[in-house]
Amino acid sequence: MTTSTAVALEDTTVAFRLGDERVYTAVEKARLTVAPGEFVAIVGPTGCGKSTLLNVAAGLLKPAAGSVTLFDRPLTGLNKDAGYLFQADALFPWKTAIDNVAIGLEIKGTPRTEALARAQKWLTSVGLGAFAGRYPHMLSGGQRKRVALAQVLIRDPKILLMDEPFGPLDAQTRQVMGNLLLDLWNADRKAVLFVTHDLEEAIALADRVVIMSAGPSSRIIGDWRVTLPRPRDIFEVRLDKEFHALHREIWSVLKDEVMKGYAQSTHAAEAV
Numbered sequence: 001m002t003t004s005t006a007v008a009l010e011d012t013t014v015a016f017r018l019g020d021e022r023v024y025t026a027v028e029k030a031r032l033t034v035a036p037g038e039f040v041a042i043v044g045p046t047g048c049g050k051s052t053l054l055n056v057a058a059g060l061l062k063p064a065a066g067s068v069t070l071f072d073r074p075l076t077g078l079n080k081d082a083g084y085l086f087q088a089d090a091l092f093p094w095k096t097a098i099d100n101v102a103i104g105l106e107i108k109g110t111p112r113t114e115a116l117a118r119a120q121k122w123l124t125s126v127g128l129g130a131f132a133g134r135y136p137h138m139l140s141g142g143q144r145k146r147v148a149l150a151q152v153l154i155r156d157p158k159i160l161l162m163d164e165p166f167g168p169l170d171a172q173t174r175q176v177m178g179n180l181l182l183d184l185w186n187a188d189r190k191a192v193l194f195v196t197h198d199l200e201e202a203i204a205l206a207d208r209v210v211i212m213s214a215g216p217s218s219r220i221i222g223d224w225r226v227t228l229p230r231p232r233d234i235f236e237v238r239l240d241k242e243f244h245a246l247h248r249e250i251w252s253v254l255k256d257e258v259m260k261g262y263a264q265s266t267h268a269a270e271a272v
């Protein structure tokens with residue numbers, strides 16, 4: 001049977017108890033689908049609920065209403081089909097790069113020699129073949145991200161959930177990492193849900209860009225298809241006329257939400 005969606009959120013509402021009987025509705029009736037092999041970016045103002053939606057797809061947060069399905073099956077508990085990449089490093093500081101990558105396989109019972117051989121291949125794929133024996137503190141921020149990417153991909157997840165994964169990196173390294181991600185994704189297209197506040201990054205990487213309104217009760221207010229040809233080079237694609245036209249169009253909707261989001265984030269008490 002072919003599945004139509006890798007991830008589907010149907011009318012998903014997420015609310016947080018604030019501990020004093022007040023409830024903060026972060027996201028209301030969000031509808032979002034990611035098809036198998038599709039790269040979808042979520043963009044929205046600060047505090048609108050991007051990470052919240054990702055956490056729902058990860059099975060880390062249970063929505064107050066609505067449903068979450070993965071490959072047409074309801075999600076119950078943690079999403080074991082997914083690999084996560086977050087802004088913060090998730091590397092074990094006491095393990096070398098190769099051990100950090102191999103651990104995902106070793107936990108599943110792969111014999112150590114095989115796990116190490118496959119980890120070495122993945123390190124080579126992310127351009128770190130010669131850095132296998134280094135500990136995280138001996139690597140640059142960009143290199144640590146590469147190890148983290150290899151750590152996720154070696155487990156061959158069906159879905160990648162990425163929350164501002166390149167956020168802490170400098171602008172040039174972000175772009176280099178974006179290209180690396182696109183190369184790896186192109187070779188074996190997985191469903192990707194990628195959260196970013198950077199509209200340019202979203203358009204350069206994704207097949208679809210989804211925009212959220214400012215919270216509280218944030219909604220999905222726009223969904224644009226990016227038809228820029230692939231394979232893409234994200235340095236080059238930013239010079240394309242179509243890129244600029246799309247950026248202008250999306251920004252005309254996003255701009256007001258960014259201003260509202262900033263105002264909300266500084267008046268949390270009134271926002272409830």
Ligand SMILES: Nc1ncnc2c1ncn2[C@@H]1O[C@H](COP(=O)(O)OP(=O)(O)OP(=O)(O)O)[C@@H](O)[C@H]1O
Nearest residue numbers: 016024026045046047048049050051052053197215
């Ligand atoms: N555990 C929680 N308890 C109460 N409120 C929460 C909790 N987690 C998130 N929120 C609130 O829900 C809203 C959405 O948060 P979320 O982290 O999803 O936003 P975001 O769009 O990812 O933000 P940013 O771009 O700044 O990272 C915010 O207003 C936040 O303060």
